[in-house]
Amino acid sequence: MLHPLDLPTVLLLHKLSFFVAALCFLYVRSQSRESVGLGFLAIGFFLVAMSSTLVSVGKAFQGLEYVLALAGNFAGLVGYSLFWIGMCRISTQARKRREWLVLLLPVSVCAGLFFSGLYVSMQVRTCVFQITAASLLFAAAYTVYTDRLIEPLPVRKALAGTIAFAAFLSALVFVGILFPDITFVSARNAFFVSIVCHFAIAVFVLALVKERAEEGLRRLADLDVLTGVHNRRSFSLRLPEQMRQGDAIVMIDIDHFKRINDGFGHLAGDEVLVRVARELSQRIRPNDSFARFGGEEFILFMPATGLEDAMSLADRARQSVSAIRHPIEDQKVVATLSMGLAVCEEKHCTPHALMKLADMALYASKASGRDRLTVYRPEDFSADSSATTRVRHAS
Incomplete structure (x- = not known):
């Protein structure tokens, strides 16, 4: 009879799923260099995976436990911010300087935790991390979904839905920590399902790049090479x-x-x-x-x-x-x-x-x-x- 996985094992698999998804983004980037944003997706997921590592390392060093835990939160939130930038760029295929302003969010959140002294509370750190991550994921899903009006690729709805569901799971973890008596799903189960979401996001990003390339080929086949009008x-x-x-x-x-x-x-x-x-x-x-x-x-x-x-x-x-x-x-x-x-x-x-x-x-x-x-x-x-x-x- 199979026994359910304990929370530490699920968290380890959760971290590894970020690494695997980041490697998928790097692979897609190596095969399709014209698609901007894939590098940011990879770096973002690598940083999110490293955030839990910093927290684990901090437990081995007394006196640095809370500082490293806060550093882990900062790395994770920067990772989610870069993920949002990457999704905006891969969705619109354009670079905008104002996107970098999103990095002020992890800076202000972690600065608030540090100067208020609340960073020593694991519950507060986790709540702040999950709700901020959920906000960035929802923003990324919204961008991918609304850009379908400009580029109506079929996979956009699936990708946006998967990112939104990952954001919903982070929000459930936040609610579960604040209100443990009324939670709908345990943190262990939420983290386990989000593992599937990470793999699905990587697959749908690959499908988005593929559909865009095929649409480009169809468009070229329909246009006169010299004048750019229909042939x-x-x-x-x-x-x-x-x-x-x-x-x-x-x-x-x-x-x-x-x-x-x-x-x-x-x-x-x-x-x-x-x-x-x-x-x-x-x-x-x-x-x-x-x-x-x-x-x-x-x-x-x-x-x-x-x-x-x-x-x-x-x-x-x-x-x-x-x-x-x-x-x-x-x-x-x-x-x-x-x-x-x-x-x-x-x-x-x-x-x-x-x-x-x-x-x-x-x-x-x-x-x-x-x-x-x-x-x-x-x-x-x-x-x-x-x-x-x-x-x-x-x-």
Whole structure:
């Protein structure tokens, strides 16, 4: 028959769990150096593990017992503070100088214990340590959870929940010491369950780094490398299977782009492409989809817009690009746009059919002198293929 573990054994395992979790953080950091904050998580857990060691060493030295115990409290609270900094950084992937102000918390708490003389009481030291640790853990959980609005990774909820549960266990220990008659769980059981929390935190941090890396790869696969806007593949995936009445497609082409490449070089042409793409992407609405379709050609999908609004939005974008003066080799180069607009007039139509009509309108813009927007209207375009061929050759 198995006997329950005694409190000293549980505390030893509790300390070792911090060491193991810290080693996991260091391992993840060695495999993913772009994720900031992992080093702080490791140092923080190492310090928390060392805090109980200092308390144990202090018992072997009479006269230094209380001083080393206070030093252990300070090391542990600094560790939890660094854990909070690490979680903030790994959650936001940003460094903020104001985060270091949290280190004033362990300094002020331990200074208060020392100057009040309460540091000689193990009960007071433990209560102050547990409630401060719980506060820092709750703050870390809150940061991870709220940042899901900025980076909605699935593992965030699990990580935040685990940290919050570890904070809840520390709060239970605090309550159990103050009110031993009404405690819901013994300190031994609370420390034992928190061991599992430490391992779970390490696993979920590893999952967060992994999910972030995979999301980054997916994002790169959806973007055009040069311009940073969506590529043709991702644009096609974002289109609905059936267009509805009022949906609009705009095909866009930079006029005489080959002349820019031939006259100034491909690097200059790339600069023009990037600036044109940036200007157009700033003109679209939140629900619109914009992508580089290939070469110097772009495409814009405007759902539920209607002919008049689509014409107005597209032409304003065309004029804004035409107003740009690109500085190339001490010259001011103008890159104008030809556009073809097609609007779904039926109750339903396919994306491919609407794109084909917009493409015909685009070539009509080129045939008419470029730097203009042409709207596809059935009465203006011949249904036979020879007319379409003449428009393409004229461009």
